[in-house]
Amino acid sequence: MNVESKVIGKPISRVDGRLKTTGTARYAADNRLAEDRQLHGVLVKSSIASGRITGFDLSAAQSMPGFVRFLSHLDGGLIRRIKNPADGTFAAGEEYTPFDRDQVHFVGQHIGLVLAQTLEVAEAAAKAVVVNYEASTAKTEFDDPDAEVRQPSLYNTGEELQVSRGDVEAGLVQATHVVNATYTTPIEHHNPIEPSATLAVWNEDQVTVYDATQGSVNDKNYVAFGMSVDPENVRVLNPFIGGGFGCKGFTWPHTLIAAAAARAVNQPVLLVLSRKDMYTSCGHRPHTEQEVTLAANADGVLTATRHLTHSYRSPVGDHVEPCGVTTVMLYQCDNLEVSHNIRVLNRPSGTPLRSPGEAPGTFALESAMDELAENLGMDPVDLRRRNHTEIDQRNGRKWSSKHLLECYDRGAEKIGWGRRKAPGQWRDGNDLVGLGMATSCYPGYRMPAQTRLTLDRDGTLHVGVAVQDIGTGLYTVLAQMVAERFGTSPENVRVLIGDSDLPPGPLAGGSMTTASVAAAVDDGCRALSEKLRARLVDMGHTPGNEPLVIDGGALQSGPLSVPAAEVMPTDVHEIVAEGGSDDTYGFTGGVETDKSFYSFGAIFAEVRIDRDFGIIRVPKMTGVFDVGRVINAKTARSQMLGGMTFGIGMALMEETFIDDKTGRFVNPSLGEYYVPVNADVNEFDVEMLDIPDYDFNPFGARGLGEISNVGASAAIANAVYNASGIRVRHLPIRLDDLLKDLPR
Numbered sequence: 001m002n003v004e005s006k007v008i009g010k011p012i013s014r015v016d017g018r019l020k021t022t023g024t025a026r027y028a029a030d031n032r033l034a035e036d037r038q039l040h041g042v043l044v045k046s047s048i049a050s051g052r053i054t055g056f057d058l059s060a061a062q063s064m065p066g067f068v069r070f071l072s073h074l075d076g077g078l079i080r081r082i083k084n085p086a087d088g089t090f091a092a093g094e095e096y097t098p099f100d101r102d103q104v105h106f107v108g109q110h111i112g113l114v115l116a117q118t119l120e121v122a123e124a125a126a127k128a129v130v131v132n133y134e135a136s137t138a139k140t141e142f143d144d145p146d147a148e149v150r151q152p153s154l155y156n157t158g159e160e161l162q163v164s165r166g167d168v169e170a171g172l173v174q175a176t177h178v179v180n181a182t183y184t185t186p187i188e189h190h191n192p193i194e195p196s197a198t199l200a201v202w203n204e205d206q207v208t209v210y211d212a213t214q215g216s217v218n219d220k221n222y223v224a225f226g227m228s229v230d231p232e233n234v235r236v237l238n239p240f241i242g243g244g245f246g247c248k249g250f251t252w253p254h255t256l257i258a259a260a261a262a263r264a265v266n267q268p269v270l271l272v273l274s275r276k277d278m279y280t281s282c283g284h285r286p287h288t289e290q291e292v293t294l295a296a297n298a299d300g301v302l303t304a305t306r307h308l309t310h311s312y313r314s315p316v317g318d319h320v321e322p323c324g325v326t327t328v329m330l331y332q333c334d335n336l337e338v339s340h341n342i343r344v345l346n347r348p349s350g351t352p353l354r355s356p357g358e359a360p361g362t363f364a365l366e367s368a369m370d371e372l373a374e375n376l377g378m379d380p381v382d383l384r385r386r387n388h389t390e391i392d393q394r395n396g397r398k399w400s401s402k403h404l405l406e407c408y409d410r411g412a413e414k415i416g417w418g419r420r421k422a423p424g425q426w427r428d429g430n431d432l433v434g435l436g437m438a439t440s441c442y443p444g445y446r447m448p449a450q451t452r453l454t455l456d457r458d459g460t461l462h463v464g465v466a467v468q469d470i471g472t473g474l475y476t477v478l479a480q481m482v483a484e485r486f487g488t489s490p491e492n493v494r495v496l497i498g499d500s501d502l503p504p505g506p507l508a509g510g511s512m513t514t515a516s517v518a519a520a521v522d523d524g525c526r527a528l529s530e531k532l533r534a535r536l537v538d539m540g541h542t543p544g545n546e547p548l549v550i551d552g553g554a555l556q557s558g559p560l561s562v563p564a565a566e567v568m569p570t571d572v573h574e575i576v577a578e579g580g581s582d583d584t585y586g587f588t589g590g591v592e593t594d595k596s597f598y599s600f601g602a603i604f605a606e607v608r609i610d611r612d613f614g615i616i617r618v619p620k621m622t623g624v625f626d627v628g629r630v631i632n633a634k635t636a637r638s639q640m641l642g643g644m645t646f647g648i649g650m651a652l653m654e655e656t657f658i659d660d661k662t663g664r665f666v667n668p669s670l671g672e673y674y675v676p677v678n679a680d681v682n683e684f685d686v687e688m689l690d691i692p693d694y695d696f697n698p699f700g701a702r703g704l705g706e707i708s709n710v711g712a713s714a715a716i717a718n719a720v721y722n723a724s725g726i727r728v729r730h731l732p733i734r735l736d737d738l739l740k741d742l743p744r
């Protein structure tokens with residue numbers, strides 16, 4: 001099914017690789033103004049979880065040489081009050097207005113900003129600001145009986161959060177085998193290498209914002225709203241981003257604070273969040289407790305499914321961890337109940353993090369499937385095959401393209417599934433060895449995007465769209481798509497992204513950028529091609545009907561070859577065309593279609609557990625994915641390696657501890673929040689089926705990245721069970737979960 005192409009699907013190295021490896025690529029905080037004109041900002045954050053600010057004592061801070069200004073709610077009207085919820089032109093990380101009132105909702109809330117000539121003075125002065133509070137009773141404990149519990153009806157994608165179909169009680173009666181268990185996942189933080197940072201530079205009533213953001217257009221609209229200026233007067237630049245994983249997806253208060261401060265003092269302001277700031281300023285994945293019931297008849301056919309999620313949100317951030325959304329669609333089951341119960345706590349706000357909902361949700365669902373297979377005496381892969389569906393269980397539609405059964409087959413073969421033994425039975429020297437697997441899936445999302453295609457006199461093509469490469473390879477993928485359409489090499493294409501002045505595109509979230517720009521690139525190339533063809537005809541040429549080729553500095557069509565410079569009058573330096581697509585898929589209000597768009601995969605893990613020390617290692621993971629057509633085999637594979645690495649982190653390491661009594665995060669640093677390093681990651685075997693999905697967009701790509709994190713933690717947890725016979729229903733799984741009961 002592979003489509004032959006000179007550039008699509010090829011493992012082309014990143015076109016921005018040299019800039020990055022030589023330190024030439026400039027990230028938001030790398031920008032400095034001439035003569036160091038920018039002031040440095042450091043945030044003052046609330047140390048209480050609930051209450052009022054009654055005043056600040058600035059005497060010590062103000063006496064420091066280099067101190068410039070302190071800003072807070074007392075300055076009044078710095079930032080326009082945002083409507084609640086946001087007005088629809090932007091997505092805000094939090095729904096409160098910074099520096100608006102004296103009220104405190106959580107520990108770490110931004111309550112003031114110190115501006116100073118140097119970062120060192122700003123840091124010292126921020127520490128020296130004394131804040132007086134009138135504290136009120138805070139609800140910080142997960143089980144606080146007084147916490148308000150909400151049952152939100154929709155996730156931010158429009159997905160239903162409270163779903164009931166058929167009759168679960170009747171399904172339980174039909175069943176011969178039932179498993180029921182509660183699975184928990186911890187608070188997790190994104191921890192991108194590059195912390196969030198904003199440099200705001202005003203020129204009269206126009207502001208340029210250098211921002212570490214996954215969405216320059218969203219950022220522009222939010223800053224425009226908050227600063228009460230026209231969106232045309234805001235330019236957001238984000239040519240390079242050092243990872244985001246969700247925490248730079250929506251715009252957070254610090255960006256508005258930097259813009260407001262720069263305007264207040266009429267001087268550029270650079271605000272770089274510290275690693276500790278990052279833990280409370282731009283979201284996290286909230287802790288979840290998920291009660292899952294799976295019931296099946298003796299053949300392993302599911303007769304009832306119940307997935308009840310309990311989690312929390314902050315008073316001012318509406319993120320819900322949508323754990324049950326996958327359960328609604330994945331397996332054939334007529335009787336189902338999915339709910340999300342969300343407590344409102346005085347804790348920092350959550351936000352999407354690396355497959356929000358899908359990752360913790362499939363830990364629970366796919367662990368429960370493993371337990372059910374055990375209970376039935378059935379092979380875990382067979383149980384999944386038995387409940388496979390060709391119909392999206394949410395809406396009764398057919399999938400646009402689904403090859404999950406092939407993923408199971410390939411994955412099982414590649415990991416050597418046949419080697420698997422009964423729990424605790426496989427020994428190799430001092431190690432217990434086990435294999436586990438899980439189904440993986442992720443929605444196909446697509447958002448509107450516009451593109452500008454330009455041909456210059458040298459015959460170089462340029463493509464511009466306000467999207468961003470958060471490290472995933474988009475620069476390269478865009479060059480490949482344009483090269484494909486004009487029969488040329490990616491080296492003949494210059495890619496312009498990371499600038500909100502370009503034609504608008506979506507934020508880099510939901511693994512959707514490639515699929516979104518695909519249609520826009522296709523349309524832009526068509527528009528440019530038509531323009532050039534008309535120009536050739538005007539010049540008296542007769543180009544053929546086949547697509548125009550632009551290569552070697554010339555426009556080519558069959559035997560015809562005309563230098564690019566010749567199709568332009570002498571005073572014209574480029575020919576420009578615009579194209580795009582307004583279509584939305586996968587979100588509410590999208591294109592009316594009778595298809596459902598989803599990517600699927602199967603993840604297999606081998607683990608080894610040291611019998612004396614309980615140390616868990618993952619010598620091998622195999623992931624086989626059906627993600628539509630792969631545009632770049634190298635960057636796509638890197639995405640999958642990253643996602644599977646997140647899976648190891650989620651399964652075995654990552655956890656943010658909270659002090660329940662005070663609502664404070666206890667380990668807000670990379671020294672105490674563990675993520676996988678090279679030594680933790682061994683053999684990864686990644687395969688993509690590479691079957692184009694032309695119902696989704698003209699390049700057939702469904703987008704990828706997050707999918708490889710979905711199911712990964714369950715595959716490891718199931719392998720831990722298979723190796724040890726010990727079922728751990730919480731993440732991360734640590735040696736102390738195993739030591740006491742390890743088979744000797």
Ligand code: MOS
Nearest residue numbers: 246353354509510
């Ligand atoms: Mo992602 S968590 O969709 O930025």
